[in-house]
Amino acid sequence: MAEVKYTDDNIRTLEWNKHIRQRPGMYIGRLGNGDNPGDGIYVLLKEIVDNSIDEFSMGFGKQIQITVSDNTVTIRDFGRGIPLDSVVKATNNLNTGGKFDDSAFKKSVGLNGVGTKAVNALSSSFYIESFRDGQSSWAKYERGILLDSGKKDGVSERSGTYVSFVPDTEMFGNYAFNMEYVETMVKNYSYLKKGLTLTLNGTSYKSENGLLDLVNERMEETPLYPPIHLEDTDIEIVLTHGNSYGENIASFVNGQNTRDGGTHLAAYREAIAKTLKDFFKKDYDPQDFRQGIVGAISIQIQEPNFEGQTKTKLGSTYMWEKPMKDENGKDVKGEDGAIVIDRGPTIRTFVNDFVSRNLDNYLRMHKEIVPVLEEKIKASKQEREEISGIQKKTREKTKRANVYNKKLRDCRYHYCDKLAKDKVEEGEKSSIFITEGDSASGTITKVRNANNQAVFSLRGKPINCYKESRRRVAENEELNLLVAALGVEEDLKNLRYNNIIVATDADDDGMHIRMLVLTFFMKYYPDLIRRGHVYILQTPLFRVRNKKETRYCYSDDEKTKAIKDLKNGVEITRFKGLGEISAHEFVDFIGDDMRLDLVKLAKDESIASIMEFYMGDNTIERQNFIRQNLRSEEELEDINI
Numbered sequence: 001m002a003e004v005k006y007t008d009d010n011i012r013t014l015e016w017n018k019h020i021r022q023r024p025g026m027y028i029g030r031l032g033n034g035d036n037p038g039d040g041i042y043v044l045l046k047e048i049v050d051n052s053i054d055e056f057s058m059g060f061g062k063q064i065q066i067t068v069s070d071n072t073v074t075i076r077d078f079g080r081g082i083p084l085d086s087v088v089k090a091t092n093n094l095n096t097g098g099k100f101d102d103s104a105f106k107k108s109v110g111l112n113g114v115g116t117k118a119v120n121a122l123s124s125s126f127y128i129e130s131f132r133d134g135q136s137s138w139a140k141y142e143r144g145i146l147l148d149s150g151k152k153d154g155v156s157e158r159s160g161t162y163v164s165f166v167p168d169t170e171m172f173g174n175y176a177f178n179m180e181y182v183e184t185m186v187k188n189y190s191y192l193k194k195g196l197t198l199t200l201n202g203t204s205y206k207s208e209n210g211l212l213d214l215v216n217e218r219m220e221e222t223p224l225y226p227p228i229h230l231e232d233t234d235i236e237i238v239l240t241h242g243n244s245y246g247e248n249i250a251s252f253v254n255g256q257n258t259r260d261g262g263t264h265l266a267a268y269r270e271a272i273a274k275t276l277k278d279f280f281k282k283d284y285d286p287q288d289f290r291q292g293i294v295g296a297i298s299i300q301i302q303e304p305n306f307e308g309q310t311k312t313k314l315g316s317t318y319m320w321e322k323p324m325k326d327e328n329g330k331d332v333k334g335e336d337g338a339i340v341i342d343r344g345p346t347i348r349t350f351v352n353d354f355v356s357r358n359l360d361n362y363l364r365m366h367k368e369i370v371p372v373l374e375e376k377i378k379a380s381k382q383e384r385e386e387i388s389g390i391q392k393k394t395r396e397k398t399k400r401a402n403v404y405n406k407k408l409r410d411c412r413y414h415y416c417d418k419l420a421k422d423k424v425e426e427g428e429k430s431s432i433f434i435t436e437g438d439s440a441s442g443t444i445t446k447v448r449n450a451n452n453q454a455v456f457s458l459r460g461k462p463i464n465c466y467k468e469s470r471r472r473v474a475e476n477e478e479l480n481l482l483v484a485a486l487g488v489e490e491d492l493k494n495l496r497y498n499n500i501i502v503a504t505d506a507d508d509d510g511m512h513i514r515m516l517v518l519t520f521f522m523k524y525y526p527d528l529i530r531r532g533h534v535y536i537l538q539t540p541l542f543r544v545r546n547k548k549e550t551r552y553c554y555s556d557d558e559k560t561k562a563i564k565d566l567k568n569g570v571e572i573t574r575f576k577g578l579g580e581i582s583a584h585e586f587v588d589f590i591g592d593d594m595r596l597d598l599v600k601l602a603k604d605e606s607i608a609s610i611m612e613f614y615m616g617d618n619t620i621e622r623q624n625f626i627r628q629n630l631r632s633e634e635e636l637e638d639i640n641i
Helices: 016-022 040-057 084-092 115-121 179-192 211-218 263-280 286-290 347-365 369-401 421-429 437-447 470-475 477-486 508-524 526-530 556-566 583-589 607-615 620-629
Strands: 063-069 072-077 123-132 135-142 145-152 160-167 197-200 203-205 228-232 235-241 248-253 293-299 321-323 341-343 431-436 453-458 499-503 534-537 542-545 550-553 571-574 596-598
Touching: 016 115, 040 063, 040 072, 040 115, 040 160, 040 179, 063 179, 084 115, 084 123, 084 135, 084 145, 115 123, 115 160, 179 197, 179 203, 179 211, 179 248, 211 228, 211 235, 211 248, 211 293, 228 347, 235 347, 248 263, 248 526, 263 286, 263 293, 263 347, 263 369, 286 369, 293 347, 347 369, 369 470, 431 437, 431 477, 431 508, 437 453, 437 583, 453 477, 470 477, 499 508, 508 526, 508 534, 508 607, 542 556, 550 556, 550 583
Parallel strands: 063 197, 248 293, 431 453, 431 499, 499 534
Antiparallel strands: 063 072, 072 160, 123 135, 123 160, 135 145, 197 203, 228 235, 235 293, 321 341, 534 596, 542 550, 542 571
């Protein structure tokens, strides 16, 4: 093997836009094609809107206009506008921006002078124009390269900023905006910024009741008691309970939807449990208070520290943390010469103090809620104690039988791991394939990336959790092994894999197993679905080839096109099971470009109604649905070739 040389010639300095394009994960997380709400195209949209939101938060501009059409995105706000001489600098100089000066922006989302530049670099076209007092300054870019810029006088436009961009297909492939995701983003902004009107493609969104409106919309069932809505300077919370399993808590920081929670969500959960325990003066477990909880928390802090550029998880410990300044604006230094840091209260203390004071007062003033709430807590406690004993016995049995290692082929890096910066992306990519039987799991195991891809093998069909009792489910060895593999026995914050991928055969049994697995998640771990962690693996249904070329087709349309393109001597193979696909073929189907369908709820659809329709009694409605959508095996096979 030839010696690999490392010399001065290997040291390179990239232009700012080329660095963003070469390492997009550092700036926007995943790329994606728009199928997942965490995909990069939505991050680009959010980065620009965040700037407009920050203007509103500072008291400037009560309206934001957003248009998404033919993959062109435009955002117009009516804030102060970027200072006219700084438009170019603010859009193509990394680490340049107004938010390093907290006199101009307080409690903003964007802090690092990166967001707008990332949008610019990752767009095939980017145009920005700032309007101020009858003048404007504009700049036009292509993939971060400045094409032209200039200024205008005598402009009649109101002060503010206009941005138009087209995400680059070189980066995002054949992408498309899912307008449901965009609408949800816009609605969340409106809930968090009372008084702000956001217009998306002509439809306006404005909230009068803040987070209370959000929780009322998210409720998938009738709450056990009217939602409790509490707010004060820099904090707003909502709390109620339902009869579903798991938790459904939305969390926000400075208007940013922290999908993966963080220190503020942990503080909210702790504060609710502690306050209710003190109120009832009973030795309840925190899990008893959290089972079936539906709520939300929003806080405003100075210079938040997020874990990653995409800002989905808050890492800050304090409400503010910054160098102390003297009367001349210079850093204050201690006797040891180190800069003195001015720290506010911890987020934990701030949230706990607010909740303990206000929730206690609320319950004493609304005594009709108290017995309903306590009855829910008692029921959760009774079930937890009963199930805990069963699960303990199951785990002991599993341990003795050493079944765990037989079911799981683990990977090296996990989503919940504390990883070095150069390994964070491995944690983000961490996936577990839930397969049907040893044949499929064996094939995937041979070709998987052992750094970030694990495999869990099911033995036949899991039980139908919708119809079975919680006790029966808790006694199920296989489902307990799956939960242990995922790491969510105690808390979802311990989730070991970012992507939970159900990989079953494309036949009746495979579809049935898929539904049973999804039913288990929907009933007992619904937040895994709400947070966008659960997927269905698409694998090719057909292999179409001749002597010169082979194509793998995922649909009838792709197959028809392949037959037409390859013309003569075409051989068609129908794959019914994953085990029928050889290892050397399968490696391409679980790589970086693998096709995944995100499991998500349709608009205005609840988990309970979905499970009742698909997994409940065999109703006329379901029979009719099957008749209308059933496709015969003959339709899938190419019998005419």
